Amino acid sequence: MSKPAVILLSGGLDSATSAAIARSQGFELHALSLDYGQRHRGELDAARLVAEQLGVRRHVSLQIDLRAFGASALTADIDVPKSRSLEQMHTGIPITYVPARNTVFLSLALGYAETLSAADIFIGVNAVDYSGYPDCRPEFIAAFERMANLATKASVEGRLKFTIHAPLIAMTKAEIIRRGVQLGVDYGLTRSCYDPGPAGAGCGTCDACALRLAGFAEAGLADPAPYHR
C-alpha cells in the first residue's frame, strides 16, 4: 500500500508539477486547496481539474477569508502590477505577497496530514525564478519543518516525523515545465494569472503570466493554457 502525502494544490503550474512528482515517488495523494479570498479564484476550478487528472484520493477545499487582513494585491483592492521586466520583478518583495500565506497553508496541511497519519507534505514553492517571496526560501521551509515536528501529537509521540517536500525549490521555470511534461501533467488545465479574464484566460502581462510564458519559451514549448491577449 502506498504511503499518503498531503499536496498543496493551488491550480497553478508549480503545485501541479509538485503533485505529479509526489505521485511519481509512489505517494497516495491527498490534495488541499485554499479559497482565501484571492481575486484569481478561477485557480480553484483549475485545482479541481488538476486533482482529477492526477487521480488524487481526496481533495479538500477550505475557505478562509484572508481579506479580513487586507494588504496584498491578491486579496485587497490594489492593482496587480503589469508588464514588469525581470529586473523589476527581482527588486524587493512584490505587492502580490500575501502576509504569511505559505505559513498558513502549510499549517493547515500539517493538521490535515496529522489526521491522515501522513508524514509527507508537498508544496510547490520555488526560490529561483521568483525569489521575492520570503516564504518560498529553503531556510523558511526548514524552519517550518522543525516547528512542525514540535507541534503535533503524532510527532511528539514518535508516530510521525514530518517532512516538508519542496521539490521545485531549486529549479528554473523551464526545468519545472520539462519535468511536468515528462510526468504527464496537463498544463492546459493549470492557471497562473493573478488578474485573469472572465473565462479564466491569462492576462499575459502580470508577473505570474510573464514568468510562465518565459518558462515555456525557454523550454521550447507552447503554453496550452488560454490567454486573452
Add this chain to the structure above:
Amino acid sequence: MSKPAVILLSGGLDSATSAAIARSQGFELHALSLDYGQRHRGELDAARLVAEQLGVRRHVSLQIDLRAFGASALTADIDVPKSRSLEQMHTGIPITYVPARNTVFLSLALGYAETLSAADIFIGVNAVDYSGYPDCRPEFIAAFERMANLATKASVEGRLKFTIHAPLIAMTKAEIIRRGVQLGVDYGLTRSCYDPGPAGAGCGTCDACALRLAGFAEAGLADPAPYHR
C-alpha cells in the same frame, strides 16, 4: 502612541488573562478569534464580550472549518471525556487535541500582525496545569517564533522582529486567576467548558471545567461563570 499587538482570544480564561497582561504592558490590543467548527462555539460570544471589556482596538473573527479534517473531540462527533482525575488528564495527549490547532492560530495571527506592522503576538498557552498538548510547550513557541521571522516580508526586510509572547506558559491555573483578578479581568464573561449547556453554562466535569474549578478553589476564589450542575 502605544505599540500594536495581536492577541489570540478564544473566550476562555487563559486567553483573557494573556490579553490583560498585554494591555498592562502598554500594548494596543488587536484581537483575533477563530471559529473553526468547535462544538463549544459559545466561547466566541464570550470572546466578543471579553474584547469589549478589555477595550481592544479591533476584533477580527475568522471562520475556518477544521471539521473538514475531523479527528478531535472538539471538532468531530466524538464524546468529550468527563470526570477524569488529574492523573488521567496528565497521561498522554487528550482526545480534545485539535491537529495543529495552535500552529494554525499562530500562523493567522502572524498574517494579521504583519498587516498591522505589529511585532508582538500574545497567546494564552500554558504548559503546567495541562501539559498534554504539544503545541502549548515552550520549545514549540520558540520554534514557531524562529520560523515566523523567516516567513514574512516585514521580518526579512528588517522592519519587524516578531516575538511570540506566552506569558502564562509557566504559571499554575491559580496563579493565572490571581494575576487576572489583579488586572481586572471579569472571569464571569469567560467560558472554558468543552461541552457546555445551551445557555453556555459549564458542565463542571470535562477536563477544562475541572481544571478551571480547581484553579479557582486553589486561589481561594469563587468562579463567577455559570455552571449547569
